[in-house]
Amino acid sequence: xxxxxxxxxxxxxxxxxxxxxxxxxxxxxxxxxxxxxxxxxxxxxxxxxxxxxxxxxxxxxxxxxxxxxxxxxxxxxxxxxxxxxxxxxxxxxxxxxxxxxxxxxxxxxxxxxxxxxxxxxxxxxxxxxxxxxxxxxxxxxxxxxxxxxxxxxxxxxxxxxxxxxxxxxxxxxxxxxxxxxxxxxxxxxxxxxxxxxxxxxxxxxxxxxxxxxxxxxxxxxxxxxxxxxxxxxxxxxxxxxxxxxxxxxxxxxxxxxxxxxxxxxxxxxxxxxxxxxxxxxxxxxxxxxxxxxxxxxxxxxxxxxxxxxxxxxxxxxxxxxxxxxxxxxxxxxxxxxxxxxxxxxxxxxxxxxxxxxxxxxxxxxxxxxxxxxxxxxxxxxxxxxxxxxxxxxxxxxxxxxxxxxxxxxxxxxxxxxxxxxxxxxxxxxxxxxxxxxxxxxxxxxxxxxxx
Amino acid sequence: xxxxxxxxxxxxxxxxxxxxxxxxxxxxxxxxxxxxxxxxxxxxxxxxxxxxxxxxxxxxxxxxxxxxxxxxxxxxxxxxxxxxxxxxxxxxxxxxxxxxxxxxxxxxxxxxxxxxxxxxxxxxxxxxxxxxxxxxxxxxxxxxxxxxxxxxxxxxxxxxxxxxxxxxxxxxxxxxxxxxxxxxxxxxxxxxxxxxxxxxxxxxxxxxxxxxxxxxxxxxxxxxxxxxxxxxxxxxxxxxxxxxxxxxxxxxxxxxxxxxxxxxxxxxxxxxxxxxxxxxxxxxxxxxxxxxxxx
Numbered sequence: 068x069x070x071x072x073x074x075x076x077x078x079x080x081x082x083x084x085x086x087x088x089x090x091x092x093x094x095x096x097x098x099x100x101x102x103x104x105x106x107x108x109x110x111x112x113x114x115x116x117x118x119x120x121x122x123x124x125x126x127x128x129x130x131x132x133x134x135x136x137x138x139x140x141x142x143x144x145x146x147x148x149x150x151x152x153x154x155x156x157x158x159x160x161x162x163x164x165x166x167x168x169x170x171x172x173x174x175x176x177x178x179x180x181x182x183x184x185x186x187x188x189x190x191x192x193x194x195x196x197x198x199x200x201x202x203x204x205x206x207x208x209x210x211x212x213x214x215x216x217x218x219x220x221x222x223x224x225x226x227x228x229x230x231x232x233x234x235x236x237x238x239x240x241x242x243x244x245x246x247x248x249x250x251x252x253x254x255x256x257x258x259x260x261x262x263x264x265x266x267x268x269x270x271x272x273x274x275x276x277x278x279x280x281x282x283x284x285x286x287x288x289x290x291x292x293x294x295x296x297x298x299x300x301x302x303x304x305x306x307x308x309x310x311x312x313x314x315x316x317x318x319x320x321x322x323x324x325x326x327x328x329x330x331x332x333x334x335x336x337x338x339x340x341x342x343x344x345x346x347x348x349x350x351x352x353x354x355x356x357x358x359x360x361x362x363x364x365x366x367x368x369x370x371x372x373x374x375x376x377x378x379x380x381x382x383x384x385x386x387x388x389x390x391x392x393x394x395x396x397x398x399x400x401x402x403x404x405x406x407x408x409x410x411x412x413x414x415x416x417x418x419x420x421x422x423x424x425x426x427x428x429x430x431x432x433x434x435x436x437x438x439x440x441x442x443x444x445x446x447x448x449x450x451x452x453x454x455x456x457x458x459x460x461x462x463x464x465x466x467x468x469x470x471x472x473x474x475x476x477x478x479x480x481x482x483x484x485x486x487x488x489x490x491x492x493x494x495x496x497x498x499x500x501x502x503x504x505x506x507x508x509x510x511x512x513x514x515x516x517x518x
Numbered sequence: 519x520x521x522x523x524x525x526x527x528x529x530x531x532x533x534x535x536x537x538x539x540x541x542x543x544x545x546x547x548x549x550x551x552x553x554x555x556x557x558x559x560x561x562x563x564x565x566x567x568x569x570x571x572x573x574x575x576x577x578x579x580x581x582x583x584x585x586x587x588x589x590x591x592x593x594x595x596x597x598x599x600x601x602x603x604x605x606x607x608x609x610x611x612x613x614x615x616x617x618x619x620x621x622x623x624x625x626x627x628x629x630x631x632x633x634x635x636x637x638x639x640x641x642x643x644x645x646x647x648x649x650x651x652x653x654x655x656x657x658x659x660x661x662x663x664x665x666x667x668x669x670x671x672x673x674x675x676x677x678x679x680x681x682x683x684x685x686x687x688x689x690x691x692x693x694x695x696x697x698x699x700x701x702x703x704x705x706x707x708x709x710x711x712x713x714x715x716x717x718x719x720x721x722x723x724x725x726x727x728x729x730x731x732x733x734x735x736x737x738x739x740x741x742x743x744x745x746x747x748x749x750x751x752x753x754x755x756x757x758x759x760x761x762x763x764x765x766x767x768x769x770x771x772x773x774x775x776x777x778x779x780x781x782x783x784x785x786x787x788x789x790x791x792x793x794x795x796x797x798x799x800x801x802x803x804x805x806x807x808x809x810x811x812x813x
Binding site for chain 2: 069070072073075076077079080083084087088152153154156157158159160161162163164511514515516
């Protein structure tokens, strides 16, 4: 009880500081500008879907960016300014453990961020509904959230191990690389690996839906083909959806499209529900994609099974997905706040803010840079340190944006509960805890008085 | 006075170092001190003598280079021990955007005090330090003296057993100084130990039981004020109601007995006492009253 009062006291102080220093007011103004003015300024492609994308991706994305930077920089000042102004002296001579100071401030930032996020989301949501009504959008433009099921495949790790064994048995292992290095490369490649479907061939993919399909629902198959040189090519084929265990119960669509187009095929669930034998879970389906080819010169189709093909069924409402998106973004803000707070416990404000910005930039560009670094370049001594730092950052922060929330909302894909839990677990649990321990150790070591 | 030792330092040493870890200043050199329960102990010394550094080491704000500190028998970093301490720094480092009431509520919350008790204590302390009219104004707009009063109030919010005051009367007007001194004496009478530093020697003389004089980080003198200031080679008699003739006769008589000239003067009141007397005549005297929870 006593600890709770202490935490509440620290929290209240931080909230008062934020409100009375007018920081919150400036943030609210910036958010209103992002949410209301930005969508009016950016020109869309004239379609309702384009307008929807501007409203969701640009308005919410930019307001999140502003909030993220504001959170990072303001958290960088919280301990640092108290230490540099010596105000911390009066607080640390009271019977309060350092983790309470850290936690109180972090919770205050969490609360402020939560309120601001909800504020922006509310503005964007009502704006969206207003535009939808005013411009007479067709139903379905504002997408409801569909459960997304990827095909059942071995994990990238298992696949890498499998290929490694195969290469080993054939004596095709590359020279000069360790087993771990080969496995890491194979694992990286597995996620991005294209499978080839030659004309006349077919692929069979197994899916397990998030739940059993119901009468009246549609099952949506979404996929995208590519060609060897990413050129546009004609796609002609046949797509069949079968209920697993009952190959006679199927539905088919003729494929007539071009590569790189996102193809969406709708299958009515009614025949499957009606025809399923007792005991069939109505969750397991088989998709057969047959490349019939436009003519003899038809090129092979490429398909990334791990990324470019999913089976979807109705999930939750658009509003529910938007809330999930807010939760994931909120968890990222919580991590940024924890990071800034910890830096502010170690460094002065300018150093903390600079370090935070540099680290954030490295994390953001690291994902794009690392795949471009060849194994040879990575081994050069002048690159080793940089690559190691980027890899460590990528590895530590790989869960931050695992859910890719805004993209999912725009594409009408339900942000999976598992992804939300992962985000919350890492961004609001494990990483902040580690950062808090680091901050408290630094505060304990530091001399907090002037001389 | 109790014999329980509240503060004890043994061979306490503090050397400040620069960025490259090279020693720059040896601020405290092997200090041995003890402060007992109910005692008002004064740390005296010129600027840079190590007074504030010593206090900050006692509070765990600075880490000693070597030596030992025991506060209530614990190390300065022990959190539980801090419940028994009140601290007023040399400058009242207050949050400018908070009102005195909010400031006191915040510091009360750090002691884990229930809201009702914290509110009650805050009210009483605000009345005690004479800030009732300004209780809901942000501290940022306060004069140095008013901010000092808020600082003093926050140091007392937990009814401490040990009060550490760094220049407590700095920035206060003579009435405020008198009130602080009265308060310190009252608290000491209730068993609270006080460790204070001050540049104003008259203040220290007024309220301290014992003093230690520091210079260049070393302890130069320590003891009870009466003993340190006593001049055994001279004697002073104080006789009230003598006429000029009686006084002259008495002086001649003593001179003839000791065979040396005798100095004669009239006792004068201190300027502070005179000022307070004048203020009292104008009917502006403010009667200092201790907050009920501190009595």
